[in-house]
Amino acid sequence: MTERAGTDPDMAGRSRHTGAVARALRVLSAVALGTATAVIDLVFVLATLPFARRPGVRRAARGLAVLEARRLGLDPAALGLGADPADGRHARYLAARAPVGVLGGLVLLLLVWGAGAALILLAGWGRGLPVDGMLPSAPLIAYAVVGGLVLLFLDLSGLAGVYAVERGLAARMLGPDPTEALRRRIEELAESRAGVLAAVDAERRRIERDLHDGLQQRLVALSMLIGRARRGRPELFEQAHEQAQQALAELREVAWRVYPSGLDSLGLADALAGVAERSEVPVKVVCELSRRPPMAVETASYFVVSEAVTNAAKHAGATAVTVEVGERDTMIVVRIEDDGTGGADPGGGGLSGLARRVAALDGTFTVTSPAGGPTTIVAELPCA
Numbered sequence: 001m002t003e004r005a006g007t008d009p010d011m012a013g014r015s016r017h018t019g020a021v022a023r024a025l026r027v028l029s030a031v032a033l034g035t036a037t038a039v040i041d042l043v044f045v046l047a048t049l050p051f052a053r054r055p056g057v058r059r060a061a062r063g064l065a066v067l068e069a070r071r072l073g074l075d076p077a078a079l080g081l082g083a084d085p086a087d088g089r090h091a092r093y094l095a096a097r098a099p100v101g102v103l104g105g106l107v108l109l110l111l112v113w114g115a116g117a118a119l120i121l122l123a124g125w126g127r128g129l130p131v132d133g134m135l136p137s138a139p140l141i142a143y144a145v146v147g148g149l150v151l152l153f154l155d156l157s158g159l160a161g162v163y164a165v166e167r168g169l170a171a172r173m174l175g176p177d178p179t180e181a182l183r184r185r186i187e188e189l190a191e192s193r194a195g196v197l198a199a200v201d202a203e204r205r206r207i208e209r210d211l212h213d214g215l216q217q218r219l220v221a222l223s224m225l226i227g228r229a230r231r232g233r234p235e236l237f238e239q240a241h242e243q244a245q246q247a248l249a250e251l252r253e254v255a256w257r258v259y260p261s262g263l264d265s266l267g268l269a270d271a272l273a274g275v276a277e278r279s280e281v282p283v284k285v286v287c288e289l290s291r292r293p294p295m296a297v298e299t300a301s302y303f304v305v306s307e308a309v310t311n312a313a314k315h316a317g318a319t320a321v322t323v324e325v326g327e328r329d330t331m332i333v334v335r336i337e338d339d340g341t342g343g344a345d346p347g348g349g350g351l352s353g354l355a356r357r358v359a360a361l362d363g364t365f366t367v368t369s370p371a372g373g374p375t376t377i378v379a380e381l382p383c384a
Contacts, residue, residue, distance in 0.1 A: 027163045030071050031104040034166060037068065038101020041094040052091055061090035065174055068097065072167050079174040093173040097166060104162040111155045118148055191359075268298045272323060275306050279321070280313040281338075287325040293332050293383040300357050301325060301334045304365075304379045307350050308336040316340025316375060331363075334379040342373035354379070 041064060048057045066076045121144060125136035134140060176184070226240050263271045269287040276283035292298070305323050312318040318340035325334050344351065346367040355365040358379050369375040
């Protein structure tokens with residue numbers, strides 16, 4: 001069973017508004033919490049300054065830095081916070097971010113003060129009473145509204161600025177050295193390139209086996225049948241016709257495994273619908289994309305789904321497979337789940353080849369397959 005879901009403009013608009021509100025609340029809560037942790041960080045740095053070289057103090061500083069990174073929505077592992085370095089950068093970061101956290105507290109204080117002043121004006125002028133000796137009038141109300149909106153804009157901009165400065169400071173002081181980051185990136189690219197070459201070679205070998213062991217043998221049998229039919233066995237022509245149909249189906253399957261030509265003309269949703277139709281088990285496909293992703297991302301997504309569905313049917317004993325393709329920020333997220341027996345090996349030939357294909361596009365590939373199932377495969381591919 002296949003299902004294609006489009007994108008409702010009204011629903012997309014509501015989703016964007018909801019996401020904007022959620023991001024604003026996240027920034028507000030991060031700055032508010034950062035005000036409190038700034039005091040804690042400053043007290044910790046001053047109290048432990050004479051003992052800054054001790055391993056216990058450095059471990060504690062690293063723990064506080066990890067909490068700060070999570071507060072800002074940063075990945076501690078990506079910043080290199082999984083180890084305990086001996087360079088003292090965690091303590092230096094805590095000392096540097098304390099003034100920024102205090103600045104965030106002052107901006108929040110101005111926001112609260114402004115909100116309180118607005119409430120006092122509304123409560124007094126709403127009942128026709130003077131506030132600070134001023135009675136409500138049209139010019140005065142317009143002045144208060146315009147001034148309040150300008151101050152609110154400046155205050156919210158200040159909150160966003162503090163949040164951005166905090167994230168930049170954490171990335172600069174806690175992140176790896178630029179030279180080291182470049183070296184790691186070169187190693188990752190070299191590894192992914194080698195992985196892609198290995199995956200291409202493995203795919204070529206598999207196609208060769210399919211052609212040699214399947215299609216070639218069937219064509220040999222077809223040739224023998226036609227030869228026997230020509231020697232006076234016309235009833236074999238029907239059997240030869242069936243063999244030709246089967247050979248054609250196998251050839252079409254091999255061609256789709258080399259490259260799904262339907263991607264060029266039909267797009268990812270229709271190509272995945274074709275995978276579902278050819279599958280031995282029922283497959284539900286939900287594809288929710290607001291725009292067409294790059295061709296390389298489409299191709300990788302197709303092969304991830306195709307391989308996962310094939311594995312579920314042949315090896316996991318699944319009776320149903322669900323395929324979901326959606327967007328998250330600038331990523332295309334492909335999720336495949338089956339109700340099979342589980343126990344899939346991520347290091348196996350098929351899955352490891354998919355992981356290398358996804359890694360070549362700077363994506364992530366995860367396999368969750370406990371014994372007894374279900375098996376869930378998630379591929380996240382950047383399409384910015």
